[in-house]
Every structure is written in C-alpha cells, then in structure tokens.
Amino acid sequence: IEKDASPQIVTLSNIADGEGNNPVTVSATSSNKSLIPNPVVGAVENNIALLTYSPVAGQAGNSVITVTAAAEGSTSIVKTFTVYVSDLDSASAKDVTIDLSTIYQEIDGFGAFMGSGGNDPDTIISLAEDIGMSMARFGVIGGGFEEINDNSDPNIINLEAYNPSALSISNMKRIAPFVDKFIVTFWSPAGWMKLNKWENGVEGYATDNKLDPKYYEEYAEEVVAMIQVVKRETGKDIYAVGLQNEPQFNEPYPSCQVNPGEFRDIIKVVGGRLDAEGLGNVKLFWAEALPAQGSIKAYIDVVKADPVAAAYADIVAIHNYDADGASVGGAGCDYWNSIYNWAQAGNNQYKTWMTETSGHKDDWNGAMTLAGNIFNALECGNASAWVFWSFSVSEGSPEYGLVVGNRPSSRFYVSKQYYKFIRPGALRVNAVSAGIPAIAFKDNSAKTVSVVLLNNTTEPQTIEIKGLGLPSQWESYTTSNSRNCEKGKMVGSDGLIILPPSSLTTLVGDNSNPPPTVNQVSNIEVDKNSGSQTVQLTGITDGEGFTQNIEIVASSNNPELIPNPVVNYINGQNAGTLTFTAAENKTGTAKITLTLTDDGTPTGISTMQFTVNVKVPTGIETLSEGTISVFPNPATDVVKISLGTTRGNYLSISDETGKIMT
Secondary structure, three states: OEOOOOOEEEEEOOOOOOOOOOOOEEEEEEOOOOOOOOOEEOOOEOOEEEEEEOOOOOOOEEEEEEEEEEOOOOOOEEEEEEEEEEOOOOOOOEEEEEEEEEEEEEOOEEEEEOOOOOOOHHHHHHHHHHHOOOEEEEEEOOOOOOOOOOOOOOOOOOHHHOOHHHOOHHHHHHHOOOOOEEEEEEOOOOHHHEOOOOOOOOOOOOOOOOEOHHHHHHHHHHHHHHHHHHHHHHOOOEEEEEOOOOOOOOOOOOOOOOOHHHHHHHHHHHHHHHHHOOOOOOEEEEEEEOHHHOOHHHHHHHHHOOHHHHHHOOEEEEEOEOOOOOOEOOOOHHHHHHHHHHHHOOOOOOEEEEEEOOOOOOOHHHHHHHHHHHHHHHHOOOEEEEEEEEEEEOOOOHHHEEEEOOEEOHHHHHHHHHHOOOOOOOEEEEEEEOOOOEEEEEEOOOOEEEEEEEEOOOOOEEEEEEOOOOOOOEEEEEEEOOEEEEEOOOEOOOOEEEEOOOEEEEEEEEOOOOOOEOOOOOOEEEEOOOOEEEEEEEOOEOOOOOOOOEEEEEEEOOOOOOOOOEEEOOOOOOEEEEEEEOOOOOOEEEEEEEEEEEOOOOOOEEEEEEEEEEEOOOOOOOOOOOOEEEEOOOOOOOOEEEEOOOOOOOOOOEOOOOOEOO
C-alpha cells in the first residue's frame, strides 16, 4: 500500500475450530508497530472475520502481521502476511513505455473447456460470465454423436440420425449470450469409421487407432452435421473446428492417432466439404499437439507444402503440456517464438492459438506459473487465443480446473486479469519495460487501452507508464496471494503505480478521447546569465487530428532559478515554442513540466517533462558581487583583477587544472 493510505480491510475466511462446535477467536499483531499498530479483528460470523489496519502517517517500510485463531479444545493456528508501505513520490520507478502505433496480433478470445456443468451449473455459468470468457471450447468426446452411419451416402446428411445429447447443448445455450466464439475439437471420429472400429479408450501400444482413409468423406459429413446441429439447437455458429485432439496419443479415453500427412489429407477433405456446404467461414485449427512430442513443425510444414491444404487451414494450435499430456510444461518463450515463426513462414501465414493446458497447482505458486504461461503465449508466440482445459472440476482434481467445487481458485483470478480486460478484437501493441514483464493492448471498438503488469519478484515494484496518446487515467485491478482481481485506486496522468510482491495487475484506461501529444524535448544545458532561451515544440496534436482546442501550460519546479516558461502556440498547428530566462547570477537545475489539455469529453490531459541545467560558463567569469572584478573576460594573455578593498582579503589564482599560479 502507499504511504498515508486509508484504513485497510482484509477478509479472513474459512475460520472454524475443526469440528464446528466451539467459537473461534482471532487476534492479530504487528511486528513494526511504529509503522502499523496491531490490527483490529472483528467477530467471526459465518466463518468470516474482518481484519482492519492503518499505516502511521508519514511512515514507510514493512511489517509482518501475525494472525492467530484459537478455540477451546483445538490447537491454535497461526498465519502471517507482510504489509509493504511504499513512498510513491520518492520511489525509483521502472518505466513501461507503450507505443500504440506498433501493432502485433489481434485477439480472438480467452476461455476454457465448457463441456461439463460442474457441481452447480448455475454457479459455473455465472462465474464464466464473471471471468470474462469470450471463447468456449467444446468436444465431441464419445457419447455416440453418430454411433451408426446416418446413411450410405456421405454427400447426403440425415440430420435426424445424429445425437444432440452427445454434445454440450445445454451449456452452449446458457453461455451463448455472453461468449463471443464457440470452438469444437473432435477427440475421435465415430468408431465405425476407424480401423479398430472403436471410439473409446485404447491401449498405448495400439497401432490401428486411426481413421480409415475410405471414411474421410464420412468424417467430413460428421463435422458438417455437428456444426448444423449446434446451429439448430442453440442459434450459435461454430467459429472454428479442431479435427483431432492430441493426434500423437493413444488414450484411455476417446482418441485417434493422426500423423502429419494424414492430417493434411483430412484438412483437404473437410475443408472442401465445408466450402461445398456454404460453411467456408468456419475456421480449421490444427494439430493441437504437444511441444514436448517434437512434431509441431512437421504438422505445420506438411500442410504448408500442399497448396490445397494450406488454403483450407487457418490456425496453428498447440496444447501447453509436458510430454505426458497432463503436467504443466509445454512452450516457453523461445519455443513459442519458434512456433510463431513456423506459422508465419512462406506464402501462407497462420494465427497461433493455445487450446488446452492444466496441471497448475491449486495454490499461489501455481497461479503465478499460469500467469507467466499466458504472458509467454501472448508476448513470445503472438497467440490470438488462450483456452484452459476444464473451467470447472471437483475438489478431487483441483489442478485441472479454474473453478474447484464451485470455488474460484487463484488461477481463476489471474486468468480474469487477462480474460476480463482483453476482449476479442483487441490489438497487442508494443510495450517496453525496464523492469517487470509488461504487455499492452488497444481496443479500437471499446476505445480502451489495457496494460498487464506481472510482478514476479518478492518486493513491491513502482512502475511509471509512459507513451504518447495514452489514457490520462487508469483503473487498476490486482490479483495477489491476498487479492482477487481487486479494484485499486485510479492511476493518474503521472502513470505511477505500486505493484504488490508476486502479483498481477491490469490497468484499463478510457481512450475514447486520446490525450494531446507533443514530442519529447531533450534535457537542456545553458550558461549562467545567458538570457532568454527558446525551445521548439514539435509533434503537437489533439490525439485525433485537430478536432479540438489545446491549452499548453509550462511550469517549473524551481521558479527561483527558472520562472514558469511562456508557451506560444496556435491551435491547429503541430508546432510551437517555449521561452524561458534563468534568474541572474544563479546556477542549478529545474524540471520543466509541459501540460497539454484538450476540450474533448472526457478531457484529455498529457504531460511531458525535461530538465534545464544552468551552469557556470567555461573560461574566466566576471564576478558581479561588487567586491571583485576580473577583466577582460574572456582573456588571452593579461588579466586585470580589481579588489574593492584589500583589507582582510586573500587572493588565490589557479589554472583549470587546480595548480596555484604564482
């Protein structure tokens, strides 16, 4: 928290004596009472108590808060947390510079697998909306969608022969109003299409767990039928289809092995059928393979080498797992960069997606690992979509879901920092950070700019957001070990914010009226008594192309040295001047702040700063204190020195090396 912050409230939850019979009392102490006096803990109600503390005015530092819960007949439990009180004004801020003109990928969506409803479907649907889910993944995973061939002609679809109950129609209907895109992955074709005639799990050594090539057309028909059934039942179009989940595995659940050449051929057949059915707008993503299996480049290259397949394919998708397909691992920054380069090589360039991951521990370390995984995909792999495995799971397998037994996990909240504020259509822009990882997006539809700041250190970090055309104010939201996407104070035009240790913070600013701009002025050095100075101001705009008036004001933080400068500017021009005159016989440094304000709604405000250093000139300086004069100045050979009085004075003359002259 900041120095001089208002009283802080911390919610203590899950308070119980272990049996639920005896009342629990909770107390708290501070290790640094000169900074934070002992907190006050309220009564326990419904297993919750509120802890309140206030920092001492004018003080900064840190204090460990120790919380003790006790009940008769139970062993006391002790928890600790550290409060850092930071001086925002004096902190050495790390710069995060954003360039809205340098654009990378467009975002398609963030989400999770929604093929199951969880313990309480109503709660799960509500949480899916709360997290900001914009892409939902579903699966054709057994269940007999086409248990028996609909008819003997793959070119004629008997839609009534397909089983809608094999799809997650109920969940699709409920989330359709707020989820932008539905994507579907096939875990296996219908069993009768495969060489082993089996749709469900097989042994790892099986060699015939494959789609029979003679049924490629029938498989294309099944894909089309799935799209049409979903549209009929939900009114929602399928945005994209993955033709095989993790194609290098034999699994104990429905699976099918597809090598790169087979995937190429299936894409050609399915893509052609989609075009023939007027469904050419449905995207095809492939191969949803694992980096650790070492074949992602092969799956990409084989498709790219075939002009027909390359034209039908749309998106390169991976699953971010280790080699076992379940553990956290997958692509780091370097490998993500390679995937993106493979996808962009040659004449056909494809977006990159991450369509499944899980295995992160259900604790804060697991949450920070997930936050870093998402960051790497977006920053290093230019990923346009990120989809977690299951949105909701039971308490018995917490690492595989964002919601565990209807409880939003810390992984839910770090995901929300991305999902909620980076919406479909947002464009990633350049963000250069001198300290912690930072990533930025502009949304031309919502007219917002979002910045995600990942403090992966154990200390608070002070960040200053810089750049042209940025919002003049930011809302801040933070998730940490003690905060769940909690809204913080507004961040003003100075762009300064303190990030808690080990935390994820998202800044969101209204950019509907981009603030005025002006090019940075370099720091200036002038001689003492050098008179009036004029500085050229360039790159002046109102942020939108001179549709608004701009007021430009300059101020000095050291007016005794440099009074507030005068700005000369005519509205509609992209240049102006700033004039200042340093006070006579004074040296030192002043910081000049230029403030530009437009008359739009909301008001756009931006600032720019530079320093002026007033120094003693080189050569021999004429002293004007009235007691000593030196002339001529500058001199070439003879110097005359006049002393107002010789009584009690000592005169020492040295050269520029400091050697005393005699």
